């Protein structure tokens with residue numbers, strides 16, 4: 001078969017790997033001039049490692065990713081440091097990355113709230129019945145079972161931070177999946193995610209996959225006696241096509257899909273993200289904290305401050321200290337249209353809260369990355385609204401972050417759904 005894949009993110013590349021191994025002719029179309037998609041990174045000339053544009057790490061439970069890495073023979077390139085994550089309470093940050101630290105966290109007091117927090121956490125770790133949990137919102141479930149105090153202190157800020165105005169619409173299975181699958185040890189690839197993506201692309205090319213960079217697909221149509229015709233400036237026919245873009249883009253690329261499939265795609269909601277990356281001359285969090293979860297309702301202009309070089313040594317980055325300031329936002333939010341300088345002016349005063357000695361002369365360079373499609377929003381009974389990978393147009397397949405469920409999207413699940421799509425194509 002002659003197969004086209006749209007997108008050289010981890011989903012598209014994982015699918016290409018399996019389809020090529022099965023003996024087919026595979027071409028990947030990628031509009032960017034690099035592979036890796038949302039997990040791609042960038043590098044300064046004096047850095048040995050790349051930095052992800054949007055902060056990325058793996059959890060120890062990311063089985064599909066580690067199975068693939070095992071198959072590629074690159075286990076030695078995976079690192080699992082144990083960085084420190086902290087939670088905010090009344091102007092201070094407290095470590096929050098083990099059961100003991102959670103028990104000591106003053107934000108929950110020392111009475112009934114802490115017991116409820118512990119029991120709810122334990123129940124969610126033990127249950128596998130996410131289908132029952134998706135019938136209700138995280139907001140109402142947590143309010144009922146964790147109680148108002150625990151919910152408002154612990155879970156509501158997380159929901160607001162990630163889903164903004166939709167925080168009361170997100171289903172409880174999403175929250176369950178986060179609590180169930182996340183680990184305190186966090187992993188990465190030696191050299192950065194971009195190095196992994198580049199090595200993977202090289203391996204694909206060696207096996208005969210053609211990767212066409214800087215080629216944007218404009219439409220996909222089924223034409224009689226030809227098959228699926230891709231228009232990417234020039235037209236070319238394929239037997240099967242797998243699309244790995246956002247649902248909105250998929251709907252634009254394939255307007256001939258039946259109305260009910262198209263409306264299913266357009267009904268899926270998601271949040272965008274704006275992430276500022278700064279290289280600093282000095283360490284920001286002298287306590288060595290990696291991840292600060294911030295309460296936006298207390299005036300913080302972004303959701304998370306992540307000091308990458310408190311996770312990985314600054315030696316990999318020529319001694320620079322790398323810090324992310326990031327937020328999940330609705331398309332149309334002012335951060336999407338503000339200039340980088342305006343955004344810096346908005347974000348920088350907050351940095352003194354992480355280190356009172358901080359001053360703006362520490363900033364060497366600033367980058368800002370924006371995406372409209374960063375985090376799908378799973379509404380109540382989301383499982384019933386997920387468009388199938390195999391579309392009603394013969395030979396056309398679709399695998400995106402919005403179909404990853406009940407787990408929260410991530411490179412691990414991009415690999416899983418990409419390989420699942422490949423299996424369906426091979427059937």
Ligand SMILES: Cc1cc2nc3c(=O)[nH]c(=O)nc-3n(C[C@H](O)[C@H](O)[C@H](O)COP(=O)(O)OP(=O)(O)OC[C@H]3O[C@@H](n4cnc5c(N)ncnc54)[C@H](O)[C@@H]3O)c2cc1C
Pocket residue numbers: 006007008009010011012029030031032035036037038039054055056057058215216217218244245246249273275326371373374375399400401409410411412414
């Ligand atoms: C802020 C943020 C933080 C994240 N943190 C983590 C994390 O810590 N750990 C983790 O594992 N994951 C994380 N993720 C999620 C992870 O990046 C994604 O789940 C994963 O990269 C999705 O892979 P994909 O292949 O499905 O899609 P993508 O990576 O989006 O790939 C799709 C590709 O299609 C290309 N494309 C689009 N339209 C066209 C067209 N018309 N023609 C040709 N090509 C096209 C795009 O350029 C892109 O390269 C994060 C994401 C964000 C935004």
